[in-house]
Amino acid sequence: MCVQFFLLIASKTSVSVTYIVKAQLLVVYLPRGRRSIGRTTVPWNTGSMNTSTDEEEFCNEKTALMSAESPSVPLYDDGRGSQRAKESQTVRHRSSSSQINNTDREDHSSSRVSVTDSEVEELSLKYGAKHVIMLFVPVTLCMVVVVATIKSVSFYSTKNGQLIYTPFTEDTDSVGQRLLNSVLNTLIMISVIVVMTILLVLLYKYRCYKFIHGWLILSSLMLLFWFSYMYLGEVFKTYNVAMDYPTVALIIWNFGVVGMICIHWKGPLQLQQAYLIMISALMALVFIKYLPEWSAWVILGAISIYDLVAVLCPKGPLRMLVELAQERNEPIFPALIYSSAMIWFVGMAKHSSGSLSSQQEQDSDEEACNNRPEDGDLSRNTAASENRVGAVEELEEERGVKLGLGDFIFYSVLVGKAAATASGDWNTTLACFVAILIGLCLTLLLLAVFKKALPALPISITFGLIFYFSTDYLVRPFMDTLAEHQFYI
Amino acid sequence: MTVAVFFGCTFIAFGPAFALFVFTIARDPLRVIILIAGAFFWLLSLLMSSLVWFIAMKASNNEDYQLQRGLLIFGVMFSVILQEVFRFAYYKLLRKAMEGLVALSEDDSSPISVQQMAYVAGLGYGIMSGAFSMINILADSLGPGTVGIHGESQYYFLTSAFMTMAITLLHTFWGVLFFDGCEKKRWWMIAVVVCLHLLVSGLTFLNPVYEGSLPPAYIITVAMGVWAFLSSGGSLESIRNSLTCSKSSVNSQVGS
Numbered sequence: 023m024c025v026q027f028f029l030l031i032a033s034k035t036s037v038s039v040t041y042i043v044k045a046q047l048l049v050v051y052l053p054r055g056r057r058s059i060g061r062t063t064v065p066w067n068t069g070s071m072n073t074s075t076d077e078e079e080f081c082n083e084k085t086a087l088m089s090a091e092s093p094s095v096p097l098y099d100d101g102r103g104s105q106r107a108k109e110s111q112t113v114r115h116r117s118s119s120s121q122i123n124n125t126d127r128e129d130h131s132s133s134r135v136s137v138t139d140s141e142v143e144e145l146s147l148k149y150g151a152k153h154v155i156m157l158f159v160p161v162t163l164c165m166v167v168v169v170a171t172i173k174s175v176s177f178y179s180t181k182n183g184q185l186i187y188t189p190f191t192e193d194t195d196s197v198g199q200r201l202l203n204s205v206l207n208t209l210i211m212i213s214v215i216v217v218m219t220i221l222l223v224l225l226y227k228y229r230c231y232k233f234i235h236g237w238l239i240l241s242s243l244m245l246l247f248w249f250s251y252m253y254l255g256e257v258f259k260t261y262n263v264a265m266d267y268p269t270v271a272l273i274i275w276n277f278g279v280v281g282m283i284c285i286h287w288k289g290p291l292q293l294q295q296a297y298l299i300m301i302s303a304l305m306a307l308v309f310i311k312y313l314p315e316w317s318a319w320v321i322l323g324a325i326s327i328y329d330l331v332a333v334l335c336p337k338g339p340l341r342m343l344v345e346l347a348q349e350r351n352e353p354i355f356p357a358l359i360y361s362s363a364m365i366w367f368v369g370m371a372k373h374s375s376g377s378l379s380s381q382q383e384q385d386s387d388e389e390a391c392n393n394r395p396e397d398g399d400l401s402r403n404t405a406a407s408e409n410r411v412g413a414v415e416e417l418e419e420e421r422g423v424k425l426g427l428g429d430f431i432f433y434s435v436l437v438g439k440a441a442a443t444a445s446g447d448w449n450t451t452l453a454c455f456v457a458i459l460i461g462l463c464l465t466l467l468l469l470a471v472f473k474k475a476l477p478a479l480p481i482s483i484t485f486g487l488i489f490y491f492s493t494d495y496l497v498r499p500f501m502d503t504l505a506e507h508q509f510y511i
Numbered sequence: 512m513t514v515a516v517f518f519g520c521t522f523i524a525f526g527p528a529f530a531l532f533v534f535t536i537a538r539d540p541l542r543v544i545i546l547i548a549g550a551f552f553w554l555l556s557l558l559m560s561s562l563v564w565f566i567a568m569k570a571s572n573n574e575d576y577q578l579q580r581g582l583l584i585f586g587v588m589f590s591v592i593l594q595e596v597f598r599f600a601y602y603k604l605l606r607k608a609m610e611g612l613v614a615l616s617e618d619d620s621s622p623i624s625v626q627q628m629a630y631v632a633g634l635g636y637g638i639m640s641g642a643f644s645m646i647n648i649l650a651d652s653l654g655p656g657t658v659g660i661h662g663e664s665q666y667y668f669l670t671s672a673f674m675t676m677a678i679t680l681l682h683t684f685w686g687v688l689f690f691d692g693c694e695k696k697r698w699w700m701i702a703v704v705v706c707l708h709l710l711v712s713g714l715t716f717l718n719p720v721y722e723g724s725l726p727p728a729y730i731i732t733v734a735m736g737v738w739a740f741l742s743s744g745g746s747l748e749s750i751r752n753s754l755t756c757s758k759s760s761v762n763s764q765v766g767s
Binding site: 151152154155158447448449452453456457459460463489492493495496497499500501502503504505507508509510511 | 540541543544547548550551554557558560561562564565568580583584586587590591594639640642643644646647648650667670671674675678711712715716718719
């Protein structure tokens with residue numbers, strides 16, 4: 023039954039993962055020695071802003087960040103994901119390759135002004151750690167929702183059919199046959215994803231934006247209305263709550279409409295973030311339900327490899343997508359990207375900093391920013407960053423990081439599968455959770471080191487898989503035996 | 512075996528750790544990262560020691576109860592030693608990171624000090640250790656069942672919770688002391704930490720004679736707490752100063 027729905031939902035998954043974008047970093051020194059390091063990938067053109075980065079400063083940032091284990095300031099720009107989403111019409115596929123793209127260098131223009139940078143670097147470092155946490159929190163929330171649902175609502179952990187993209191059953195007699203079937207399922211799934219990605223690149227290349235938008239909206243509709251209705255129904259069944267249809271209709275209608283508005287148009291940032299997390303969780307739950315066990319693990323592994331290939335190879339579809347998006351200087355479709363925008367103001371004199379959350383990126387800067395005068399003599403115009411003469415202040419504005427929904431989905435699939443199938447063991451779930459977070463941290467660190475587009479899935483999924491299997495087979499017997507005797511290590 | 516037991520044991524086991532996290536770590540992103548990395552290192556050490564134990568167990572006779580118990584004891588000891596080795600490795604990693612942080616900043620001071628890193632790393636170890644020991648037990652305490660149905664102790668959940676709390680706090684203090692010993696090159700401190708860890712784990716072999724394991728563990732916890740506090744520069748005076756909120760010329764750097 024759900025097979026058909028997957029088709030449409032598939033587009034959602036295509037927002038793949040990983041694109042971690044730091045939309046904009048702008049540092050402006052007032053008044054003299056204007057130095058701005060910024061990159062804007064968004065619609066407005068800040069003529070007066072120089073996006074520049076000093077080479078040596080980059081190096082400093084780079085080494086600093088590398089040793090400090092924080093992601094660097096440089097912009098991660100990645101265009102993968104949402105484009106893919108559209109075309110994946112009926113394809114239940116997910117855009118896997120998460121890609122953390124740091125292409126600021128290519129992006130921005132010239133004017134390099136040398137700066138005394140230790141301050142900037144230290145701020146960069148602080149921002150780097152802050153960005154890691156800004157990603158930790160939503161990923162953790164999504165995983166918590168998925169694990170809580172899996173552990174309480176039995177619907178999502180019972181097997182009830184398979185999708186057409188994994189036609190081979192795993193109810194076979196021999197281990198070899200089962201393995202073969204899962205590998206075949208994976209091959210089919212991955213090839214569907216590859217085809218869809220290429221289709222997406224072509225669509226994007228030939229500017230079929232309306233088509234893409236249409237698909238996005240359709241898939242969001244399916245997720246926000248149909249799947250949340252199913253989810254609500256199952257939760258009610260689990261807790262034996264009596265409910266009537268008009269109430270449910272009202273709830274789902276409100277939930278869905280507000281979600282559509284928040285995601286596709288405007289809305290409070292946190293509400294949009296919450297909705298994106300919820301739809302990622304819903305998607306992950308559906309995957310957990312309909313992917314057979316061995317196929318799920320093989321698919322997770324294969325997706326990571328595909329991600330690696332697609333992002334790093336010169337002719338990889340994702341890389342081409344990113345380059346196209348950069349050439350056109352367009353933002354990726356925001357409906358499928360989780361964004362956590364933030365604006366920092368730093369006064370050089372007293373280094374007071376404040377953070378204001380801004381709205382979604384598609385809004386223009388002026389709207390999005392809340393101005394907070396620094397020392398009362400600085401009025402900020404985000405687009406143009408006017409400087410007040412005489413006030414030696416450092417203004418820093420930074421947009422938050424962005425992460426494609428596909429990443430959320432696949433991390434949650436891994437942790438959810440661990441929760442569902444690891445013989446009721448919570449240690450496995452916990453181990454996978456920590457492994458994924460560390461993988462994310464390492465990926466951001468690598469990004470700071472290499473400063474180019476990197477896939478974000480492989481490290482986390484690899485760690486997650488290693489920890490899942492080793493915890494389930496090695497650690498679990500050990501800990502169970504220890505608990506039996508009440509020994510502590 | 513009810514929700515009450517579940518919540519009670521959860522708060523006993525994880526209350527202090529949770530409070531420490533919320534009040535000292537949650538605000539600072541760098542500390543959160545160090546905490547999670549510490550948890551990861553503990554996990555790695557557990558993985559390796561489980562591997563060794565698993566191989567030993569599979570290679571030996573499964574029916575021989577004494578042999579299996581002996582292997583388990585060996586597994587525990589090996590795991591403790593491996594945990595300390597990984598703690599040292601984590602110390603080295605943090606040191607390298609610290610150098611980078613110092614090089615970055617303009618006034619040659621790092622945004623986080625070694626003592627703070629030691630505390631956070633120790634807490635990461637403690638939280639992960641406690642979670643792995645306790646979460647399954649907590650999950651079981653919710654469901655239907657009878658405690659000690661074959662004649663074992665009735666206080667299984669409670670003692671597990673208390674032991675977990677002790678272990679969590681101990682790891683935190685050991686982290687501080689261990690890093691301090693490494694910084695000042697006092698190898699005897701490290702040796703003492705390792706020996707005490709072995710001792711506490713060894714005491715749990717006396718379970719279910721809880722008198723033999725819990726009170727000594729708590730005595731050691733308090734002793735470690737005091738020692739960690741003193742070694743990070745705290746003193747009676749600094750306590751008094753912090754309580755009366757008065758400024759003092761003495762270096763009032765508080766350890767944990």
